[in-house]
Amino acid sequence: MSGINSILKIFLPKDRVFYQLFEEVATTVVEMSHLLKKLVKEPSFEEREKIIAQIEDLEHKNDDLTHKIFTELSRNFITPFDREDIHYLANAMDDVADYIFASAKKINFYRVDPLHESFSKFADLIAQGSENIKTAIFELKDMKNMRQITDALVRVNSIENQADDVFDMSIERLFATESDAKEVIKKREIYQVMENATDKCEDAANVIESIIVKYA
Template identity: 25%
Template sequence: MAKKHSPYFQDFVAMADFSVQAAEYLQVVLEGFEVHRLAECRDAMHAIEHAEDEVKHDMMRRLAKEFVTPIDREDIIQLANDLDTVTDKIDDILIRVYMYNISQVRPAALAMADVILRCCKALHTAIVEFPNFHKSQTLTQAIIAVNTLEEEGDALYIAAVHELYLEGGNPIEVAAWSELFDRLEDCCDACEHVADALETVVMKNS
């Protein structure tokens, strides 16, 4: 792999930064949940997602004009799309909390939000180390951490949905939370997809 200081690697880090920001904001909103601020919080989250989109669009415009890239063009596109998906999935949580008019947050959602944040931070570490993969032990450890956290997220998701249906209650509320737990788990899956893509690119260039 050449050109360790290529702007593409810097763009990947910037996109991972936005994922961490989104995950941090999700945790803040859910922990200090206020129904009357949902629309405001939804818009603030979407602003983070939009800022990341701008980084991705700039990257794609640059890529369209360049013939020589530090890694395969297809891998740049794949990583950019996968990183973008992470923040999109987090953004989607607050959109749906607003759509479903959620009035209070279940403890399992807070636990899952914590895992999402830790996943995004581990992914950020991996992205920062990505250009130095030939000599970086940290990259491998970060990829493993993302995979481990995704498994933790799966376990929380299964337990949360089981408890939800065990309790029963209002069918509309059950349906809404079942969907929200699905979407929270999707965030962890999205992080794992980036980690898997990173691992594939590293193997191709080793």
């Protein structure tokens, strides 16, 4: 199957390769976000380890896709939109993947109980942000459904604002209810990493907005 895909890529217009790669990246990030949602509902440390291994595999896949985007960028004179926008979007999506993986790793590394409302809320928001970015990216290749793109980007901005509120409330509750200073430090760091994932979704949304303003 990979051989067929390689042959098909030869016949793709060179500027179309970028759309295919970004769609693969967006799909991979969504898969990672769904696994993170599964992780924060899993009580078993050992089962979480298995989920983290799956997330890590997808993170490596995303790294390879990002590398391919940069390789195509250096190789191709013709690109579907500004080279700097391709670069920024690839980096933003890579950052989302990195923060999802970091969130998963830290939950087990610090041996915190992930079955907590704040972790669940953050994981849901990360998944929602990733799904809306995927929606927008899949519409970029023809830009026929501008309303669908702009609605998805508006939702990403709203999700990031919700994540800010969840972070503030989680920190407030943490200081009010947790007497163990080590637990405060560990949980606060995980909250921050998860909130950063939503920030990076917003960064990706801002790049996509820049693209559609220039080319729609």
